[in-house]
Amino acid sequence: MTVETGPDTEPAPSAAPLLPGPPAVPFPSPGAAPVSALHVSAPPAVPAAAVAASVGPELERILRGPSGLGTAGLALGRWVEPVALPQPSAPVEGVPVPGLYFHPIPEPDPVRVAEVSRRIKDWAVDEVDLFPDEWEGQFDGFSVGRYMVACHPDAPTVDHLMLATRLMVAENAVDDCYCEDHGGSPVGLGSRLLLAHTALDPLHTTPEYAPGWAESLGSDAPRRAYRSAMAYFTELATPSQADRFRHDMARLHLGYLAEAAWAETDHVPEVWEYLAMRQFNNFRPCPTITDSVGGYELPAELHALPATQRVIALAGNATTLVNDLYSYTKELAGPGRHLNLPVVIADREGLSDKEGYLKAVEVHNELMHAFEAEAAALAIASPVPSLLRFLRGVAAWVDGNHYWHQTNTYRYSLPDFW
Template sequence: MPEPGPSPLQSSLPAAAARFGAHVFANALASGIEAVGALSTVPADAPVGVPVEVPVPLPPAGPVDVPVSEDGPAAAVWQASPALERILRGPSGLGTASLHLAARAEVLPAAPAAPAPEEPVPGHPIPGLYYHPIQEPGPARVEEVSRRIKDWAVDEVDLYPDDWEGEFDGFSVGRYMVACHPDAPTVEHLMLATRLMVAENAVDDCYCEDHGGSPIGLGGRLLMAHTALDPLHTTKEYQPEWAQSLHSDAPRRAYRSAMEYFLQVASPSQADRFRHDMARLHMGYLAEAAWAQTDHVPEVWEYLAMRQFNNFRPCPTITDTVGGYELPADLHAPAAMQRVIALAGNATTIVNDLYSYTKEQASPGRHLNLPVVIAEREDTSEREAYLKAVEVHNDLMHEFEAEAAALAAACPVPSVLRFLRGVAVWVDGNHYWHQTNTYRYSLPDFW
């Protein structure tokens, strides 16, 4: 099938932002408010590394008339709240003028421009898979992130023994994160996501999968590791023993260090959001481990429920932190936004199931993935099950894009639009990395 081209969501966001800006501008003029400065967010279509100024006035005090479409579930469940109105209005009162977002424009430092590729992108996309191609990530940024993350892994957290070095390099995490976060203002912002990604994979490999992982006792190991993200509050007598335990193995060392860096930049709300999503991830690990212990193959819907928790959700949910801005909690928490984020996480995780299928089938034991579960529960051939899994992915992608577009129309606030675009770009970058990582993945011979 032909490539679908740029994401409809991404291409629709600049227009939605422009409509909202014009709407607010008209209200501001009617209220006698002077349009000054710019919002400290970057427009959805701004190229990375180009200084931008976005002249958008503050909305007037009181309710803002945001047009809400009745089409689609996302628009239907979005409701403005007093907290949302407060966010849109900004701080008020004596001495708060300098706190308004409109008081200053954000200028992003120049990022290395990606040269035109001299050869085709490595790897082959899965035939029939719905995805959006992306621009090749800038090689200078990729190289710098790759250098820094390896220094961190080796020198700061002692993450892996020497004989794992090839696997670490083959993971290509620098290319992964640069592809997923093209709006990161600095390399250090990219490193926030990169450290967390590497730490999460260390927990998965060492506790659950390839490098000594086991379902037996997994709950205790995950709980102790989670305290590196969500710290223990206990008595003075026992606090030192817990603190020492955070250095006892590679996953906990990685979690502790990555979270310390993240907290230097993230707001308390962003940090708590991330901890919540990591608890979701760990619960998904435990469900899969329980099935492994009882040799249970779940129903397809049960597997998809597990994958909604054991998935990539913690990664796109921090796209605002990595982008150098914040989607406030009142805009992140509503059901419509949560549905968009969940669908994005589900679609990206099925991408992993599909690209890692051959690798997992060649590994010892039975690995649960969507094609395997479909084949067993719906009594189909491996090929038919794999192609059915492609359809499931495509349905999730279409649903994600429809819900995100509805939400963008229902609440076209600049930070919402930028966050939705960041999630969409993360989805596209995740596919790019899976497609091009020929060190790890190859496709089955089903076509």
């Protein structure tokens, strides 16, 4: 396979055309007007009923992203001609969790999926030596190319899609090799995560000790993947976006440590405790970079608004519970006892397995409705183009995440509760 040594390029002109995307929006120049010139203020609290009454078709398009509801109607960011995406079609495989609230999306563009899949495997095999030969089938079965194309429909190029794809694969390598069933263990996890985090957030030390740290970054597959994926990310992302991502990865690693502590003590948390852990051990780093993948930047002052942070947190929480629900039978079949929301609800509230699972569906649905209501309230209060585009991108990520879980029948199957 060809080794990638620099930024990606698009397929050769002879290849089939990729799904057309909007032109990349340039990052602000150092002399650009300060964000304060946008007159952005934290939005007031808006009751859910008032939000529901005031959300019109335009805001609904923002929330639902590329779900076929006239997505060409909003010229967000600096797009000149927003792309008219196709109407959603029935997925070719997979059955959705009955009663789960979600939005269907179109099948991701097969040409982009194939190109991202080719590039990510080249990167994993030739650049970072990510996995032994016997894990190749599992890597292919993860279908990360289809996942990322579905989650980022506004990515202007395959290069931008690859930013998210490498980071997703690297994050899963850390989870599998440090925490889960490919050599993972709760014992000593904190040390491993801390050292891996320095591949994202580099060590600043004296010349005497810097070489030892630099050498350590190539000592195992997760650290090699983190280092390489982050290097590519910082080539296209702004310093603010990179720092934002590092922060969310620290949140993720903190969640890993809480779950590991419970495993070491055989503790089943209260449901609220589990949900607190899941707010950190979740997908949040993925939707938080939706603007980087889209080729624009949500200014730091807008991203830091409490209302924006709440929307991102709700999106991360809801999408992570999608994983709990679709991976339920897979986790039950694995060694040991794996905590997920249905298991914790059943244990702590004295319910049957089926009742625990169905209540977990209700919790997910509540979080999804809260995400959409809060996003609508924020869009009404602060209709800044970059923020509207970011909200739409996060909603698209939410929908694409569900699509991937539903259709990845290689990894997931539903329990026999219906």
